[in-house]
Amino acid sequence: xxxxxxxxxxxxxxxxxLAAQLDVFVAASIDAARSSLEGNASIEVVITDYNMPGGTxxxxxxxxxxxxxxxxxxxxxxxxxxxxQLLAPLCxxxxxxxxxLLSLRRVIR
Numbered sequence: 658x659x660x661x662x663x664x665x666x667x668x669x670x671x672x673x674x675l676a677a678q679l680d681v682f683v684a685a686s687i688d689a690a691r692s693s694l695e696g697n698a699s700i701e702v703v704i705t706d707y708n709m710p711g712g713t714x715x716x717x718x719x720x721x722x723x724x725x726x727x728x729x730x731x732x733x734x735x736x737x738x739x740x741x742q743l744l745a746p747l748c749x750x751x752x753x754x755x756x757x758l759l760s761l762r763r764v765i766r
Contacts, residue, residue, distance in 0.1 A: 658682070658765065659697075661690040661705040661717065662733065667756060671704070674758045679765070687712035694725060702765055704731040704752060707740055718747040731764050 659682045660671040668683040675681045682700065684690035688711050694700055703721060707714040718730050730747060734740050735754045752764045 658702045658704065659684060659690060659693055659700045661685075661687070661703065661709070661714070663706065663709045667706070667733075667754075670756060671761065675761060675765075686710050687714075687717050690717055691720065694721070694728075700728065702729040702731065704733055704761075704764065706733045706754075707744075715744055715747060718744065722747055 658675065658679050660668055661684045662668055663685050665685070668685065672681045672683060680699070682693050682697065684693050686709055690703070690705065694703070705714040705717050714732055718732065721728050721730050729749045731750045731752055732744055732748045733752050733754050733756065741751055750764050752760045
């Protein structure tokens with residue numbers, strides 16, 4: 658699993674709560690996420706935030722859909738209905754911020 662967010666606390670939380678169950682990789686930008694994905698074919702799920710330096714989550718979701726269509730694409734959002742509606746065709750699931758252990762477990766099942 659790859660978690661993409663520019664908030665270091667979100668990345669640390671995801672690593673801490675999921676590390677016992679999964680290999681968790683993190684990236685703080687779209688470019689870092691692409692590099693991680695290009696170098697690791699074992700990543701099956703990507704959870705990405707929407708607003709980040711160097712681009713938005715939809716750019717990453719579109720890229721994933723084109724280059725790695727088998728990867729599950731999950732968008733993290735602070736319950737912005739407009740973003741959810743706009744990006745629904747690019748996502749397999751949504752997870753609301755702030756992240757909780759329950760929401761992360763639900764989305765990876």
